[in-house]
Amino acid sequence: MGDPMRGIRQENSSGDVHIREVAKRFGTTAAVNKVSIDVQNGEFLTFLGPSGCGKTTLLRMVAGFLTPDAGEIYFGQALMNSVPPWKRNVGFVFQNYALWPHMTAGENIAYGLKIRKLSRREIREKVREVLELVGLPDIETRYPSQLSGGQQQRIALARVLVLNPGVLLMDEPLSNLDVKLRGQMRAELSRLHIRLKTTTIYVTHDQMEAMTMSDRIVVMRDGLVQQIGAPLEIYDKPDNVFVGGFIGTPPMNFVDAVLAKEGDAFFVQGKGFKLRVPEGKFKDLGPYLGKEVIFGIRPEDIIDQDFYSGEPGGNVITAMVDVTEPLGSEVLLHGRFGEASIVARVNPGTRARGGEEHLLLFNMQKMHLFHKETEKAIEVQEGFTVTDLGKVKQAEKRGFQG
Ligand SMILES: Nc1ncnc2c1ncn2[C@@H]1O[C@H](COP(=O)(O)OP(=O)(O)OP(=O)(O)O)[C@@H](O)[C@H]1O
Numbered sequence: 096m097g098d099p100m101r102g103i104r105q106e107n108s109s110g111d112v113h114i115r116e117v118a119k120r121f122g123t124t125a126a127v128n129k130v131s132i133d134v135q136n137g138e139f140l141t142f143l144g145p146s147g148c149g150k151t152t153l154l155r156m157v158a159g160f161l162t163p164d165a166g167e168i169y170f171g172q173a174l175m176n177s178v179p180p181w182k183r184n185v186g187f188v189f190q191n192y193a194l195w196p197h198m199t200a201g202e203n204i205a206y207g208l209k210i211r212k213l214s215r216r217e218i219r220e221k222v223r224e225v226l227e228l229v230g231l232p233d234i235e236t237r238y239p240s241q242l243s244g245g246q247q248q249r250i251a252l253a254r255v256l257v258l259n260p261g262v263l264l265m266d267e268p269l270s271n272l273d274v275k276l277r278g279q280m281r282a283e284l285s286r287l288h289i290r291l292k293t294t295t296i297y298v299t300h301d302q303m304e305a306m307t308m309s310d311r312i313v314v315m316r317d318g319l320v321q322q323i324g325a326p327l328e329i330y331d332k333p334d335n336v337f338v339g340g341f342i343g344t345p346p347m348n349f350v351d352a353v354l355a356k357e358g359d360a361f362f363v364q365g366k367g368f369k370l371r372v373p374e375g376k377f378k379d380l381g382p383y384l385g386k387e388v389i390f391g392i393r394p395e396d397i398i399d400q401d402f403y404s405g406e407p408g409g410n411v412i413t414a415m416v417d418v419t420e421p422l423g424s425e426v427l428l429h430g431r432f433g434e435a436s437i438v439a440r441v442n443p444g445t446r447a448r449g450g451e452e453h454l455l456l457f458n459m460q461k462m463h464l465f466h467k468e469t470e471k472a473i474e475v476q477e478g479f480t481v482t483d484l485g486k487v488k489q490a491e492k493r494g495f496q497g
């Protein structure tokens with residue numbers, strides 16, 4: 096069996112895409128508002144954001160189905176604005192696979208090659224190679240109606256890959272699949288990308304897809320870029336409240352607070368709580384003293400005190416537990432303190448019960464602070480990585496008796 100990548104692999108070195116101050120309006124809606132993004136050759140980049148934020152509009156401009164009102168799109172050095180889609184060497188995979196129902200899987204894949212006037216022998220070879228590549232070597236003669244949703248989507252992908260596009264564009268390609276299949280296809284798309292290294296721009300509103308597959312994520316909102324970065328970078332250092340809240344399930348907790356100081360120590364203080372800010376975590380908190388801020392903390396950074404074996408610290412809060420949601424590997428604890436509502440992701444052995452009080456420890460090494468007005472992140476000291484989560488993990492391993 097030959098290498099199924101042969102002939103399909105992307106050899107083109109100018110698969111980089113540059114989006115410069117691109118804008119598009121529909122009537123009074125600024126669907127895309129002066130967006131600039133540099134996509135590197137071979138990169139898997141994802142546009143992520145809620146419905147209506149402009150992801151599809153931006154992707155369609157890259158494909159050439161829509162013309163920008165302003166700004167430029169380059170492939171390598173070449174300006175693309177007035178180049179029609181079929182001359183851009185892009186492959187586009189849609190949410191609904193749009194296979195020809197009267198053609199077999201093989202014929203669907205061969206269609207584009209026929210138009211390019213390849214010989215019959217070449218076509219047969221390429222169709223076989225690409226079917227192998229997408230893991231469906233035996234279904235060449237079946238019609239779309241005889242294929243599952245996942246198989247249809249793989250054929251749709253094969254049909255695009257066989258043309259060896261310089262840039263692969265995908266708009267919510269997995270959203271019609273059930274949850275389990277979506278998970279499998281995620282892994283499969285990642286594997287394919289590792290093998291082919293085709294520059295890929297992927298659109299989704301599913302943060303799990305974005306987190307697991309992307310080299311970098313572009314978080315969008317209302318036609319504007321909110322943040323561009325590697326998945327963990329965006330997760331660990333969201334630039335603003337929106338990004339912090341959009342990435343992660345359950346989302347980051349946000350609590351209104353005021354920044355206070357006692358001696359050399361800073362505290363976030365609110366109604367019914369006072370939590371100490373780790374020394375040196377933020378660049379300069381001086382200007383925020385006495386000011387209102389938004390305190391952010393992820394559910395996994397709130398820990399059931401019963402499972403903590405480290406030094407007792409001041410960062411423990413008595414929360415009123417509303418409900419607990421056991422998920423098997425963890426428990427989501429919905430609780431309140433003061434006027435704040437929070438969700439914590441705690442050990443499945445927790446003794447916390449709805450309607451009772453429970454002690455929760457805040458891992459303040461992982462805290463976030465945002466400006467009250469702009470909702471922008473207050474800058475963290477470079478290289479701040481200190482964490483005491485190790486102790487918690489040990490305590491969890493030892494189990495509850497520990
Ligand atoms: N052809 C059109 N005519 C008018 N308005 C449009 C058109 N296409 C998109 N819009 C508007 O532009 C905005 C961005 O739409 P777009 O389809 O790019 O969003 P999206 O991020 O892809 O959303 P979704 O996740 O729902 O697919 C929306 O407000 C949408 O209503």
Ligand SMILES: [Mg+2]
Nearest residue numbers: 150151152266
């Ligand atoms: Mg869309």
